[in-house]
Amino acid sequence: MVENEKDREKRLKWFRDARFGMFIHWGIYSLIGRHEYVMNTEHMSVDEYGKLAPKWHPRPNAAREWARLAKNAGMRYMVMTTKHHDGFCLFDSKVTDFNAVNGGPRRDLVAEFVEAARAEGLRVGLYYSTMDWRHPDGGRSGKDAKARKRFVSWTHGLVREIMTNYGKIDIMWYDTTWPLNAKQLQSEKLNAMVRKLQPGIIINNRSGIEEDFGTPEQSIKADTTGRMWESCMTMNGAWGYTPIDTDWKSASEVVRMLRQVATGGGNLLLNVGPSPAGDVPYECTAVFSQVGQWLRKYAPTVYDATDHVTGGHMICGSYTRSGNTLYFHCDRWPGSKLILNSVPGKIKSVRLYGGAKLRFKEESVPRGDMHLARATISGLPELAPDTLSTVIEIELEKYKPRK
Numbered sequence: 257m258v259e260n261e262k263d264r265e266k267r268l269k270w271f272r273d274a275r276f277g278m279f280i281h282w283g284i285y286s287l288i289g290r291h292e293y294v295m296n297t298e299h300m301s302v303d304e305y306g307k308l309a310p311k312w313h314p315r316p317n318a319a320r321e322w323a324r325l326a327k328n329a330g331m332r333y334m335v336m337t338t339k340h341h342d343g344f345c346l347f348d349s350k351v352t353d354f355n356a357v358n359g360g361p362r363r364d365l366v367a368e369f370v371e372a373a374r375a376e377g378l379r380v381g382l383y384y385s386t387m388d389w390r391h392p393d394g395g396r397s398g399k400d401a402k403a404r405k406r407f408v409s410w411t412h413g414l415v416r417e418i419m420t421n422y423g424k425i426d427i428m429w430y431d432t433t434w435p436l437n438a439k440q441l442q443s444e445k446l447n448a449m450v451r452k453l454q455p456g457i458i459i460n461n462r463s464g465i466e467e468d469f470g471t472p473e474q475s476i477k478a479d480t481t482g483r484m485w486e487s488c489m490t491m492n493g494a495w496g497y498t499p500i501d502t503d504w505k506s507a508s509e510v511v512r513m514l515r516q517v518a519t520g521g522g523n524l525l526l527n528v529g530p531s532p533a534g535d536v537p538y539e540c541t542a543v544f545s546q547v548g549q550w551l552r553k554y555a556p557t558v559y560d561a562t563d564h565v566t567g568g569h570m571i572c573g574s575y576t577r578s579g580n581t582l583y584f585h586c587d588r589w590p591g592s593k594l595i596l597n598s599v600p601g602k603i604k605s606v607r608l609y610g611g612a613k614l615r616f617k618e619e620s621v622p623r624g625d626m627h628l629a630r631a632t633i634s635g636l637p638e639l640a641p642d643t644l645s646t647v648i649e650i651e652l653e654k655y656k657p658r659k
Contacts, residue, residue, distance in 0.1 A: 273332075283342060320368075321534075489525070489527065491539070496529045504539040506543065512587060513526075520564065557647050563578055573586040584596065607649050609648065611641075
């Protein structure tokens with residue numbers, strides 16, 4: 257049965273409204289602390305890597321702290337890795353014994369995660385990589401038909417388990433299909449099974465089929481066709497626990513990313529890589545606390561301001577928009593006066609968001625054969641009211657897209 261667009265949008269509504277989520281990459285690779293790709297980048301054998309599994313002893317219910325952190329940061333959903341490319345499953349499985357219940361944790365870590373997210377009222381997403389470095393058929397299945405048949409059956413079995421054992425799941429978040437394509441992986445059949453088990457679920461585009469939403473990685477690139485999208489980004493340069501990478505994003509950078517995704521009608525899925533014990537790096541918790549405080553004040557300028565603004569980026573900041581209302585997110589405070597070029601419509605009023613009205617002047621400035629429009633907003637405080645970003649609300653008579 258082909259789903260109509262109205263039904264798809266009904267399923268997607270909560271996701272379109274969510275704006276901000278937490279991505280969690282956690283696994284036995286955290287014991288090494290050199291990126292989740294360490295098995296591949298350091299050419300570790302299956303046996304060498306497998307010896308890590310009994311040594312991993314995370315503390316119970318670390319996910320409860322993640323969920324509280326996500327909630328406090330203004331996030332509305334969480335996505336966690338159930339199996340990364342290394343093949344280790346964080347859930348109890350009858351398909352493979354290379355899992356958290358048989359390994360060091362001796363617990364179903366996915367069950368703990370799902371319970372923790374639900375306790376905070378957050379939507380639940382499960383990540384599953386269809387690539388597998390450990391499975392003997394994982395690499396050769398691209399060219400060997402018999403190996404492919406075994407590997408595809410194994411993959412479908414694991415996905416069936418995570419879609420069956422944890423109640424309602426909101427997002428199926430696949431990762432790369434290598435070395436297979438969607439036809440070889442039988443992605444249509446796989447996703448039909450997922451939808452049968454989880455009728456209201458939304459699915460990303462990484463099973464080789466477009467499905468419900470796109471997933472630009474380490475970049476913010478809006479889908480201008482109207483299709484839903486979500487940018488997944490790291491807090492430093494790695495997804496898994498990598499304390500040697502100290503290039504952490506600041507709270508200001510995260511706020512700017514939220515403004516960017518809002519303007520394009522997308523979401524930001526921001527990653528943390530917990531330590532082997534399950535601790536979120538302090539650099540992340542500090543930033544999330546600051547972002548949460550900022551969002552509690554300016555929430556409507558990010559969650560609800562999803563209308564595209566034509567142009568509008570200036571050295572001081574940029575806009576989000578809701579109908580005829582512009583929100584100028586001022587990242588670099590100019591002092592008592594702010595000059596904006598080519599405001600897209602005639603201004604009715606200007607105010608600091610949630611505060612007093614401000615004076616403004618619109619004028620046309622001659623330059624050769626042209627006349628350039630600009631608006632001067634005055635009466636601002638000399639110092640920025642909010643160091644992360646101060647929002648100025650501009651009410652227009654009517655929004656007029658610039659050419």
